[in-house]
Amino acid sequence: MTQRPLPLSGVRILDLTRLLPGPMASLQLADLGAEVIKVENPQEGDYGRTMGVTREKTAQLFLAINRNKRFVTLDLKESGDLERFLGLVRTVDVLIEGFRPGVMDRLGLGWDRLSRENPRLVYCSLSGYGQTGPMRERAGHDINYIGYTGMLEQTVGRDGTPAIPALQIADLLGGAQNAVIGILAALLDARTSGRGRHVDISMTDGVFAHNVVGIAQVNARGVTAEPGHDLLTGGVPCYNIYRTSDGRHMAVGALEAKFWDCLCEAIGRADLKPAHWSRGQKPGSAEALAVRGELDAIFRTRSMDEWTERLSGLDCCTTPVLRTDEALSHPLFLDRHMVVEQTDAIEGTSRFATSPIQFSEPPSNVGSGAKEAGADNAAVLPARTKPR
Numbered sequence: 001m002t003q004r005p006l007p008l009s010g011v012r013i014l015d016l017t018r019l020l021p022g023p024m025a026s027l028q029l030a031d032l033g034a035e036v037i038k039v040e041n042p043q044e045g046d047y048g049r050t051m052g053v054t055r056e057k058t059a060q061l062f063l064a065i066n067r068n069k070r071f072v073t074l075d076l077k078e079s080g081d082l083e084r085f086l087g088l089v090r091t092v093d094v095l096i097e098g099f100r101p102g103v104m105d106r107l108g109l110g111w112d113r114l115s116r117e118n119p120r121l122v123y124c125s126l127s128g129y130g131q132t133g134p135m136r137e138r139a140g141h142d143i144n145y146i147g148y149t150g151m152l153e154q155t156v157g158r159d160g161t162p163a164i165p166a167l168q169i170a171d172l173l174g175g176a177q178n179a180v181i182g183i184l185a186a187l188l189d190a191r192t193s194g195r196g197r198h199v200d201i202s203m204t205d206g207v208f209a210h211n212v213v214g215i216a217q218v219n220a221r222g223v224t225a226e227p228g229h230d231l232l233t234g235g236v237p238c239y240n241i242y243r244t245s246d247g248r249h250m251a252v253g254a255l256e257a258k259f260w261d262c263l264c265e266a267i268g269r270a271d272l273k274p275a276h277w278s279r280g281q282k283p284g285s286a287e288a289l290a291v292r293g294e295l296d297a298i299f300r301t302r303s304m305d306e307w308t309e310r311l312s313g314l315d316c317c318t319t320p321v322l323r324t325d326e327a328l329s330h331p332l333f334l335d336r337h338m339v340v341e342q343t344d345a346i347e348g349t350s351r352f353a354t355s356p357i358q359f360s361e362p363p364s365n366v367g368s369g370a371k372e373a374g375a376d377n378a379a380v381l382p383a384r385t386k387p388r
Helices: 021-031 058-063 079-089 111-117 142-148 169-193 203-209 211-221 257-266 270-275 285-299 304-311 323-327
Strands: 011-016 035-040 069-073 094-095 121-127 198-202 240-241 249-254 318-320 339-344 350-353
Touching: 021 035, 021 058, 021 069, 021 094, 021 121, 021 169, 035 094, 058 350, 094 169, 094 240, 111 121, 121 142, 121 169, 142 169, 142 203, 169 198, 198 203, 203 285, 240 285, 249 304, 257 270, 257 304, 304 318
Parallel strands: 011 035, 011 094, 035 069, 094 121, 121 198
Antiparallel strands: 240 249, 249 318, 339 350
16 A cells, blocks of 8 residues: 655745744644754754753754754845745745744844745744734743743642643643644645735743633632642642652542542542542532542552552553653553654664654654754755856
């Protein structure tokens, strides 16, 4: 049987972004078959090459999110390179940029200009606070964006202090994921209408729009829930994290009564079944927190591995809290071919998580590893215009 190409085969993308959100968005599109051309400044390149943990000279995070791409260098402030860039723009379907609002316009490369060069172009601008509004030109990072949305205030530990999430929620979900959605929607429209669109992605908007539980709580109660005391934030014993005897943790997600009943039977405490939230136990109440304390003591009697073995065959939504190195070796991800080894010319062989979007008749989407800045200049860039 002839192997079908990936769904975005034939789509060509210019990626001017750096660091995390934009490169992650273009990686997801590359994993779906698009040709992504990463454009870097020849003087400094992508700052992400040296930020974070490295084995030799290049950050592992950079290698992880810049697979499956082609690499060119252009100085967009230099007239010759600017003309070569415009030549590329005329050949692509999508451009992604992550500069502060106004920068591309000052370079003469804003939406109005480039849409005249290529009317079918989908032009995605990815920023912290959006292309409009009172904060459009302010700097920020993930912790700032999630702080504005009401989400960080609710993400607290037992002592009530907001905890910094290990996953960059605004960068990756508010930014990269929404950029991909917006680009795909605009591409579909461009294929039928012949006209591209300017896609304006604010990472802060992206998190705010997904704070649906928090907003629903305000609508229902008129005020924000007390942090750490609501149904999904630690206020009930059936949806919580418990420390084990070896200092590890188990995640209990028994939101439905049948799962809670199963867990209570498994730990020898059938008497706790009435303490489920659906049976009148109010989240955050003294009674709920007291039962949570009882489970604290119970889970401390065995190690994480012992609890995992004891509960693994039961339908009680209780699972171990794994480290990343354990997740990379877990059958859950290995059996679904989510972990791949990839070799690049910079750092050698590394393990990465591949695309989570799987299709029938799946082709290989491992692709090529990251490269040095400008490695594909000769193959990709238009020739320089000879001086007149």
